[in-house]
Amino acid sequence: MNLRTPTHIRKLAVLVCSFMLVLAGCGNGAQQGIVEGKVNVVTSFYPIYYMVNEIGGEHVNAINLIPAGVEPHDWTPKSRDLQNASKSQLLMVNGAGFEGWLDDFVKGLDSTSTIKTIEVSKGVALIEADGAHEESADHAHEEGHEDGDAEGHEHDHDHGSTDPHTWVSPKSALVMAKNVKDALVQEDAAHQAEYESNYEKLKSKLEAIDAKYEESLKNVKHRDIVVSHHAFGYLSRDYGLTQHAIMGITPDAEPRAQDLLRLSKLVQEKGLKYVFFEELVSDQLAKTLASEAKADILVLSPLEGLTKEQADAGDNYLTLMERNLQNLLLALQ
The missing domain is CATH 3.40.50.1980 (Nitrogenase molybdenum iron protein domain)
Structure with a gap:
């Protein structure tokens, strides 16, 4: 019996599953192309994609780079991703060193691209990975x-040296959601009222779960x-x-x-x-x-x-x- 066969089968299954998920555009909800007449926003991974959809509503087309079931540390960009980003208005990333592929990705965009890169973790007090925050x-x-x-x-x-996992805490998520809203308003001031309204709804939900974490975990x-x-x-x-x-x-x-x-x-x-x-x-x-x-x-x-x-x-x-x-x-x- 070839003991390596199950591993090969599992790897093949993962590859097939990932391929099918990309085709279907499901899971993390990634749309697979540019939509004219909307603000096209490329997001680096799911939490940002979620916030962009919640705040952007009908005026935004969010294109999530990483498909469902794929661990972000294992992902690398494809030519399709570069093509979509080159035609989009905003590229929203976590920052804090999470997207190690970002510099090469930006260099690979079309020379005519006017996309703006937004680091949505900006304003979160970052933790140094060397254990400074005991x-x-x-x-x-x-x-x-x-x-x-x-x-x-x-x-x-x-x-x-930075821990990039800001989004795991509701307190950080509140900062990140505001950054998403601000970027959308700056890009598309004509729909500011809708973005502000949608942001307030998401903010209320995040504040509620933050309060629940505080109360539930204190004792x-x-x-x-x-x-x-x-x-x-x-x-x-x-x-x-x-x-x-x-x-x-x-x-x-x-x-x-x-x-x-x-x-x-x-x-x-x-x-x-x-x-x-x-x-x-x-x-x-x-x-x-x-x-x-x-x-x-x-x-x-x-x-x-x-x-x-x-x-x-x-x-x-x-x-x-x-x-x-x-x-x-x-x-x-």
Whole structure:
């Protein structure tokens, strides 16, 4: 029996699925072309796409670059993406180093392109990935791990020294939504009233879930979360939690065996019941750690995108935020 065959089959299935999703334009809702008479906005990944649609409404055509089921760190631009962006008015990205492909992407646009690049994380107080914000960082560096730690500080890849995962916290999302609105108003002042009205509706929803996070998490029994990769720094900082990550800033930053052993000990010592995993990357390390620590696994989404199943079920950025809160409450009780 060829033991490699299942892996090949899985890879082929993923490729076929991704191809079909691109053709269908489903999941993260990507439209596949320019629409004349509207403001065409290319978004780098799902949370920004969601905000642009909510605020832009009928006056905006949002084109999301990353299809459903694809982890943003694994994505690379295609010629179709460059063609659409070259004809669009706005390119909205997270910034803070998240889009490592951005410089090359902009250089690849048509020389006649007038697209403006907007970093929607501007104004969020950024977290340095070197652990400077101790309230939201794994404290492994305090425990004598001089050669690197479970956060993968030596594996920061394209993100440099900044944690780019701003959008995972409702507080950051409020800043980002205003930046989206401001960019749309500046580009299309004729429809400012509609953009302002739509923004106020989204702002109210984000403020409501922010308040719910504040109230629900202030008195939980535990304040430590063990997660797949170091994507929850802003959530942890804003709501008084401490994350301990199996992998680094990018989910392909491999941990060392001693990191897993240390995290297993931490889970047991603190009496944690769950190890969190995320749906767009493999759950094998989380399962291994949970088994070693005699804990269960539970989803905590980094909100980077929808799976096809979530898209088909009508989930969106806010419903995933709500589900994250419910799972946090289950794990931290």
